[in-house]
Amino acid sequence: MSNKKYSAIVFDLGNVLIPFDYNLFINRLNxxxxxxxxxxxxxxxxxxxxxxxxxxxNIERKDFIxxxxxxxxxxxxxxxxxxxxxxxxSVNEDTVSLLxxxxxxxxxxxxxxxxxxxxxxxxxxxxxxxxFDRLFLSHEVGAIKPxxxxxxxxxxxxxxxGNELIFIDDxxxxxxxxxxxxxxxxxxxxxxxxxxxxxxxxxxxx
Numbered sequence: 001m002s003n004k005k006y007s008a009i010v011f012d013l014g015n016v017l018i019p020f021d022y023n024l025f026i027n028r029l030n031x032x033x034x035x036x037x038x039x040x041x042x043x044x045x046x047x048x049x050x051x052x053x054x055x056x057x058n059i060e061r062k063d064f065i066x067x068x069x070x071x072x073x074x075x076x077x078x079x080x081x082x083x084x085x086x087x088x089x090s091v092n093e094d095t096v097s098l099l100x101x102x103x104x105x106x107x108x109x110x111x112x113x114x115x116x117x118x119x120x121x122x123x124x125x126x127x128x129x130x131x132f133d134r135l136f137l138s139h140e141v142g143a144i145k146p147x148x149x150x151x152x153x154x155x156x157x158x159x160x161x162g163n164e165l166i167f168i169d170d171x172x173x174x175x176x177x178x179x180x181x182x183x184x185x186x187x188x189x190x191x192x193x194x195x196x197x198x199x200x201x202x203x204x205x206x
Contacts, residue, residue, distance in 0.1 A: 006184070006203060007160045008107035011132075012169035013114060016188045017095055018123055020088045028084045032075050043071050055115050057139040065117075086122035094191035098205050099131040105204045109154050110135045111167065113144045113174075133158075145169070146177025166201070168194065 014020055026037030044051065054064045065078055072081065102108060110132045116139055129135065136153050143150035155162060162182030169175045175185035186197045198205050 005164060006106060006166050006201070007164040008109055008133075008154075008158060008166075009102055009203070010109045010111050010154055010165060010167045010178075010183075012167075012171075012174065012188070013110055013112035013123070014089075015170040016092070016168055017128065018089045018091055018126070020090075022088055024088050025084055029072065029076075033073070036072065036075065040068075040071050052144060055113050055138045056144045057142050061116050064115075082117050082121045086118050086120075089118075089122050091126065091128070092191070095188075095194065096128045098195075099128055101205050102203075103131045107158060107160065108132045109158070110137075111145070111150065111154060111169075112136070113138045115139050145171075145174040146180075148177070148181050151178055151181050151183065166203075 011017060022041065026041055029037030029040055050059065050064070050067065053059045054061075065081060068085075069076070069078065069081060076084070099108065108131055110129070112135070114137050119137065119139075123129075134157060136150070136157075138144040138150065141150060141153050143153065145151075151162075151167070154160075154165065163184075165178075166184040166186065167175060167178035168186045168188050169178070170188040172187050175187045178185040184201070186194065188194055195205065
């Protein structure tokens with residue numbers, strides 16, 4: 001067991017605390033018109049820079065929606081798009097169950113590449129968010145993982161040095177981004193794997 005001391009634990013959101021499945025969105029579009037969902041996701045994959053720019057806050061929400069409605073052949077309206085686009089999340093109850101005990105011993109922060117639509121229509125109502133001292137959301141900060149300034153926003157706000165921070169993310173390059181600025185990081189795979197890594201580091205979660 002390590003004696004390393006952490007002052008704060010920083011969680012990613014998607015696929016760590018809330019798994020998501022874009023097939024739910026695709027299927028809804030396909031039900032409106034055959035292959036509409038497939039065609040939408042083909043466009044989205046080829047133009048992923050639009051998604052990244054929206055998550056960074058560089059594209060206005062109204063402009064993003066207008067472009068997406070065009071891709072949907074204007075077969076749905078704005079409220080329906082926002083609803084369908086955001087009803088892709090579920091809760092990882094195992095991972096979420098760790099938060100109350102962790103909160104007793106550490107500051108908790110959330111660091112997520114996300115957008116205003118998913119926040120408003122998808123996850124902002126989840127009760128577990130109350131355990132976090134602050135949510136660092138890419139579209140609000142104006143930076144995205146793995147950009148160093150996004151991680152630095154946590155340090156600047158909290159005053160906690162990097163060697164007392166640990167980040168949990170399911171994407172290796174984002175975990176590595178935290179390591180590159182002096183944090184510890186765990187690439188999330190599963191609840192058992194996460195608690196095993198906590199045990200190795202002496203992190204109190206019970």
